[in-house]
Amino acid sequence: KAGVTQTPRYLIKTRGQQVTLSCSPISGHRSVSWYQQTPGQGLQFLFEYFSETQRNKGNFPGRFSGRQFSNSRSEMNVSTLELGDSALYLCASTGRDLTYEQYFGPGTRLTVT
Amino acid sequence: QKEVEQNSGPLSVPEGAIASLNCTYSDRVSQSFFWYRQYSGKSPELIMSIYSNGDKEDGRFTAQLNKASQYVSLLIRDSQPSDSATYLCAVNPDGGATNKLIFGTGTLLAVQP
Numbered sequence: 001k002a003g004v005t006q007t008p009r010y011l012i013k014t015r016g017q018q019v020t021l022s023c024s025p026i027s028g029h030r031s032v033s034w035y036q037q038t039p040g041q042g043l044q045f046l047f048e049y050f051s052e053t054q055r056n057k058g059n060f061p062g063r064f065s066g067r068q069f070s071n072s073r074s075e076m077n078v079s080t081l082e083l084g085d086s087a088l089y090l091c092a093s094t095g096r097d098l099t100y101e102q103y104f105g106p107g108t109r110l111t112v113t
Numbered sequence: 114q115k116e117v118e119q120n121s122g123p124l125s126v127p128e129g130a131i132a133s134l135n136c137t138y139s140d141r142v143s144q145s146f147f148w149y150r151q152y153s154g155k156s157p158e159l160i161m162s163i164y165s166n167g168d169k170e171d172g173r174f175t176a177q178l179n180k181a182s183q184y185v186s187l188l189i190r191d192s193q194p195s196d197s198a199t200y201l202c203a204v205n206p207d208g209g210a211t212n213k214l215i216f217g218t219g220t221l222l223a224v225q226p
Contacts, residue, residue: 042218
């Protein structure tokens with residue numbers, strides 16, 4: 001079974017621009033969660049989507065948004081990029097069983113200059 | 114007070130020894146607990162999940178959960194240099210209603226040959 005895939009793997013953007021990151025979950029998984037990882041703050045929860053609905057949202061400004069499509073693929077968007085948005089953005093998918101185990105993709109490394 | 118706390122380390126153990134990693138959490142309603150391993154430059158990899166008080170063993174790994182004391186630990190037996198990584202403790206604070214995970218800052222483990 002293929003794992004979680006994320007595109008692109010690396011991205012360099014300029015302050016003020018916007019960016020869209022994509023995540024394809026493990027086949028059959030309907031829940032997709034997004035996290036931001038930085039050296040200073042560690043791994044922080046951004047939001048979770050299940051069946052195209054945002055089910056939970058972390059403590060991030062409204063510049064961070066996401067969506068999920070009917071095939072469970074998900075995108076996250078960051079508008080008006082700031083230097084502090086430089087981070088590893090991780091997507092994780094969870095299956096329908098009750099283990100709540102999350103499997104991470106390789107991540108997208110975003111650098112804002 | 115941080116919701117999930119771990120000793121940042123580094124924890125240095127000789128090859129073949131037992132490595133003991135600890136984690137405490139603040140939210141008593143938490144029901145699901147996870148240990149992830151993250152190599153430098155890579156994404157987190159799930160190694161153990163635990164939901165009930167007591168021990169859960171998987172190969173060289175044993176997870177221990179004590180809900181009354183609000184701590185979860187990971188033991189790695191016969192430690193190998195390839196175990197050298199950052200170990201992240203994660204807790205689902207929503208009782209399973211969503212897949213949000215709260216992560217600790219991680220413990221860096223160094224296994225000396």
